[in-house]
Amino acid sequence: MAASDCIGLEDLAASPEITLVIRHIAHVARDLSKRIARGPLEGHGATLGENSDGDTQKALDLIADEAFAAALTGSPVRWYASEEREDVAALNPAGALALAIDPLDGSSNIDVNVSIGTIFSILPAASDPLASFLRPGTDQLAAGYVIYGPQTALVLTVGKGTSLHVLDPETGRFELVTAQLEIPAASSEFAINVSNYRHWGAPVRAYIDDCLAGDTGPRAKNFNMRWIASLVAETHRIVSRGGIFLYPADARPGYERGRLRHVYECAPIALLIEQAGGAATDGCDRILDRVPQSLHERTPFVFGTADKVHRVAAYHDLPHEEVAALFGRRGLFRQ
Ligand SMILES: O=P(O)(O)OC[C@H]1O[C@](O)(COP(=O)(O)O)[C@@H](O)[C@@H]1O
Ligand SMILES: [Mg+2]
Ligand SMILES: [Mg+2]
Numbered sequence: 001m002a003a004s005d006c007i008g009l010e011d012l013a014a015s016p017e018i019t020l021v022i023r024h025i026a027h028v029a030r031d032l033s034k035r036i037a038r039g040p041l042e043g044h045g046a047t048l049g050e051n052s053d054g055d056t057q058k059a060l061d062l063i064a065d066e067a068f069a070a071a072l073t074g075s076p077v078r079w080y081a082s083e084e085r086e087d088v089a090a091l092n093p094a095g096a097l098a099l100a101i102d103p104l105d106g107s108s109n110i111d112v113n114v115s116i117g118t119i120f121s122i123l124p125a126a127s128d129p130l131a132s133f134l135r136p137g138t139d140q141l142a143a144g145y146v147i148y149g150p151q152t153a154l155v156l157t158v159g160k161g162t163s164l165h166v167l168d169p170e171t172g173r174f175e176l177v178t179a180q181l182e183i184p185a186a187s188s189e190f191a192i193n194v195s196n197y198r199h200w201g202a203p204v205r206a207y208i209d210d211c212l213a214g215d216t217g218p219r220a221k222n223f224n225m226r227w228i229a230s231l232v233a234e235t236h237r238i239v240s241r242g243g244i245f246l247y248p249a250d251a252r253p254g255y256e257r258g259r260l261r262h263v264y265e266c267a268p269i270a271l272l273i274e275q276a277g278g279a280a281t282d283g284c285d286r287i288l289d290r291v292p293q294s295l296h297e298r299t300p301f302v303f304g305t306a307d308k309v310h311r312v313a314a315y316h317d318l319p320h321e322e323v324a325a326l327f328g329r330r331g332l333f334r335q
Contacts (some may be wrong), residue, residue: 006030007165007174014158017076017096018142026154026174029118030167031150032064039113043171049280051084058110061117064103064118071094071098072178077124079132081295084265088129088295098123098132102266115149117232133263137288143268147236148171155272162239162276177312183278183305187242191226191234201248203315235269244304244307246312248283258300262292268299279309284316
């Protein structure tokens with residue numbers, strides 16, 4: 001099947017160049033989902049080495065990166081930036097677009113048959129490769145992720161809402177399921193890697209303490225916790241049923257700015273989340289307003305239902321005595 005047939009994007013109202021790039025991504029994702037579904041039969045879970053950021057690289061990380069770069073060569077993508085490559089690659093000197101991609105997100109989950117994904121961001125190409133990516137997330141022309149789970153789905157925005165397309169394995173086509181996703185407001189779920197509790201700063205500890213205190217604490221209600229360690233899977237849960245995700249900065253060496261990468265993880269997820277009615281910050285400030293200084297730069301990341309995300313920011317503004325207070329005594333958020 002040709003790339004042009006694997007997803008119908010006629011109603012997207014995007015430029016022909018952007019539509020073409022999304023079709024190429026969907027086409028590669030469709031093939032990748034088959035390889036991922038074969039799991040150990042493909043033998044791609046093996047660890048190969050480390051990428052420029054010191055993260056473990058699996059065979060499938062590199063296969064995915066090469067498949068996306070190959071499919072987009074000669075497309076309107078001029079510059080290609082990937083988690084798996086230290087530098088920006090030049091794909092087409094005449095292209096008007098720049099693509100940033102995490103070809104396989106959550107790849108530590110490949111071996112254990114848990115959902116993984118692909119995250120991408122489409123920007124206008126500048127003449128300088130780095131300048132194409134080191135700009136605010138509000139400059140993104142489109143963003144999306146593919147989740148490879150029980151279903152393979154593409155969640156997409158071109159800045160006019162966020163849509164959900166599910167791959168029909170029978171036909172090999174992504175079909176539109178929801179034209180406008182709305183993050184549900186009512187959810188009591190939070191997602192954070194609590195094993196890092198002792199390394200967090202006081203505001204994040206205070207926020208999580210108050211969630212854990214449940215109906216005996218200042219929030220006066222019980223919460224549920226999730227942690228899949230796969231950003232795409234966490235995002236998909238939040239766009240489906242609400243809640244909040246936090247990967248804050250912490251005191252471990254190398255985690256001074258959290259773990260997740262701004263350009264090809266946080267900026268595209270932030271755009272998708274805002275376009276679905278949610279909010280995304282670095283704990284305090286809006287992610288989409290940040291201008292990254294380098295391609296693989298990390299940022300603390302908090303996103304989800306807007307009022308929850310704004311509440312986290314409010315904990316950062318609390319006076320020291322309030323943040324440091326035992327949860328039972330913290331008065332400001334008592335309901
Ligand atoms: O192992 P930790 O510290 O909980 O981090 C998990 C996070 O790291 C990631 O796996 C990073 O993505 P990659 O797998 O692309 O490096 C996220 O998907 C996930 O949210
Ligand atoms: Mg990732
Ligand atoms: Mg990755």
